[in-house]
Amino acid sequence: MIINITELNISGCYLIESPIFSDERGEFVKTHHQEIFKNFGLEIPSAEEYYSRSKNNVIRGMHFQQYPDDHNKLVFCPEGEVLDVFLDIRKDSNTYGQFMSFILNPHNRRSIFLAKGIAHGFLSMKDNTLIVCKTSTVHSPSRDSGIHWNSFGFKWPVENPIISDKDRNLDCFF
Template sequence: MSNHWLCYMSVKQLDISGCYLIDLPKFEDHRGAFIKTFHPSHFEDTPIHDFDLKEEFYSVSKKNVLRGLHFQEPPAAHNKIVTCLEGKVLDFFIDIRKSSDTFGKLVSIELNSSSPQLIYLPKGIAHGFLTLSEQATLLYKTDHVYAPSLDKGILWSSVGLGIETNSLIISDRDKSFPTFKDYESPF
């Protein structure tokens, strides 16, 4: 397949500085669909042209699972690209970069497998999501490998999401994160 599909890719700046929503072309025919989620030239003429893929992984979550808000601290901080391969999620993220003009800004976007989109999140953005469908699979691409000792989080309920809490499934780890107000950001 040639790079003619690049002309169909759309990159949109989101309300947090350095965060982008990328619409990907979806080619469908009688066999099904084809969606390219990454290629080194994907971002050549975009503000995220220097993304250097180091690790890729995915999570599978049941309905009402809430994960986040996650990030890695320096020196293992990473830029991240997220996409929903199966199902539907409410994806959300907050700027924890003290020097940013959008510090403390929260954005939420619905991602679903029928509309191929990527979200690009730079270093210093805490990320999470809530599964809206019976099951959802999120694929993550990062430009730094996982560093367990620098894997941190912000308590999701401290950022003003306004999500109904009575049926959420949340890990003990995610429940134990400091609030946004109490977190001392190194960013």
């Protein structure tokens, strides 16, 4: 079982594709392997792990934590489907202002590794979608921040999304 890791166009971000082992009992998928991650210089996010369950057409984001509580993040979707979106907000980065998106679901077994200074959000594309995040720092409410979901040029493929008041009132990127 080899985990494939591909560096993305946004500095410090990686697409991780995990193999699946299936038999009469079901399936087995490894979402992270310390030695393989080390070979790519990736800090294993291990300070906190959480999940959210979302209805269809929910947008959550675009979230990040401010320094010194900013974090690397590993994101995967073991149930349902999301359009995972991330934006480089590091002003000193060559990829500042650039964004990318990927479909994550249990069938494609993709995970995304996000570096510190990347705003993250997603669109739930099915009811009862589960997304799991592992982070390198513990959530700090005083450092919790975000960018308005519709302010950085990404075209979300949904009309009338379900959005929290908190996310609806985030500051615009541009």
